[in-house]
Amino acid sequence: MRHFSAGRLIGILVILLPVVALLSMTVGTVSISWFDALRAVVGSSSTSQIDTILFDIRLPRILLAIFVGAVLASTGAVMQGLFRNPLADPSLIGVSSGASVGASLMIVTAGGFIQGGALVGLSLVSIGAFVGGFTATLLVYRLATSGMGTSVTTMLLAGIAIGALAGALNSLLSYFSDNDMLRQISLWQMGNLSGASWLKVTIMGAVAVLLMGLFPRDSRALNALLLGESEARHLGINVQRVKRRLIVLTALGVGVSVAVAGLVGFVGLIMPHIIRLMIGPDHRWLIPASGLAGATLLVVADSLARVVVVPAELPTGILTAILGAPFFVALLLQQRKDV
């Protein structure tokens, strides 16, 4: 039996996300009361120092966490549906490994310019990550597409091949980097939201809104695809067009996410899985619910990242796994008990 109706879960998440976001405004190296935080958000100003912390540091960071979390989890749900594999995630189509290479390449080659080197306010590392991720995905897609359409199996294999190649390139770049670069590379790979800026929030927000707006029209197609590709075609679905559209949207979403936040693991793989265990595989509910839950998880994880080792900060990606994994195990145990 499912423990939640889809509507109820989405309702809970819609209430939970703003509450968590507001609480997140209050935590960090400087503690701010939730009353001050709420007052600042609704517009009446408090002291200028608190305003600066809230609007220049915390709010962009929280919004970025919301958008990145929503995009990673919803694209994860889409990929699992498209590949008919509950263990698929966006990294399967090469986007994360490609992004890794792009970022490392920038860290190693642009070395000294890293702090200053920026294009229209985005660091070279971000741009490298996006270009790397998007290119790798296109390559995987091209390799798997023939006159007969795109083979999901070939895509999986091409993703593994491109992933291995990217891994090797990454190791090569690490091998030739000095200690400082190595630290930057490995920190980037852990995923971090501390570089949030309003520009990043705007770009990420636009991408998140685009994806959330476009995914619903393909959610029934994804449901049909779970039966198999020829079954979906017999249900009137243009499988090739749906595949292409979803892969491009996923590459865009994940590419921009890794560009602004590095590799935040776990959210894309496990969040849709958890939601599916709770409300079932219907993509009409699974995609929005995963998005909301991914956003909530990332806000919570990032809040903890800011407070557990005050005055320093942990990379956010570490916290997402530490928080999510036990919850997932608990769900699995409960499911085992039910069967």
Next chain:
Amino acid sequence: MTMLAKDISLHLSGFDLLRNISLEVEAGKVTAIVGPNGAGKSSLLKVLTGEMPVTKGDVYFNSLLLNQWSLLEKAQMLAVLPQHTLLNFSFTADEVVGLGRIPHQTGIAKDLQIVAEALDLVDASYLQRRFYTQMSGGEKQRVQLARVLAQIWQPSILGEQFLVLDEPTSAFDLSHQKLTLDIVRQLAERGVGVVMVLHDLNLAARCADNLVVIDGGVIAAQGRPEAVLTEALIDKVFGVKSIISEHPITKRPLVIT
């Protein structure tokens, strides 16, 4: 109005899977396809439903070339039940059957009603809220049958409707085999053209208006079961000695091996 294959051939990776096949599936009739393993039965279904392009010849559907219909139009007139459907996600039975309503815009209330009726028809109402992944083989096959039935539950304004079934009874016990044949007959009476691949010659003889025997990619015989099923043909196609008798009740041919 028919599904029509005109002198079609299918070559795939150097093999002749189908050679010069001409076949007409009429609306309101039941066509059964029989033949040994690897004879090309499933390939013929794939070509008739547009899943594979023919190498030579033409496939027509309701007087147009098959590929002149859009995917959505086709889905409103033609439902296809494959031999196996791998579904590893825990949809409930009513959600699986609901997928059959995707090509239609009849609204949630109507769809739910059709889903319930389709499940009831295949004797699977009790499965409604159960998980597909936890069902037995026969239960899964019944739910999938209900799904394709839900897809052509109501007549289409576009043209005659057809149902294609690839070994629909392979996982069924006796009572559900009979149930399937009864459903197929009801559909034919409503005007739906049914094509199905069957392995059991007696089941085929009992329900088919047109019996098509395929062997080695060509049609070995087709026509009324009484005319097609002969001891010589069964020996030639299946390599099995048999006696053809008459079913005492249905008066259809009865193959005894």
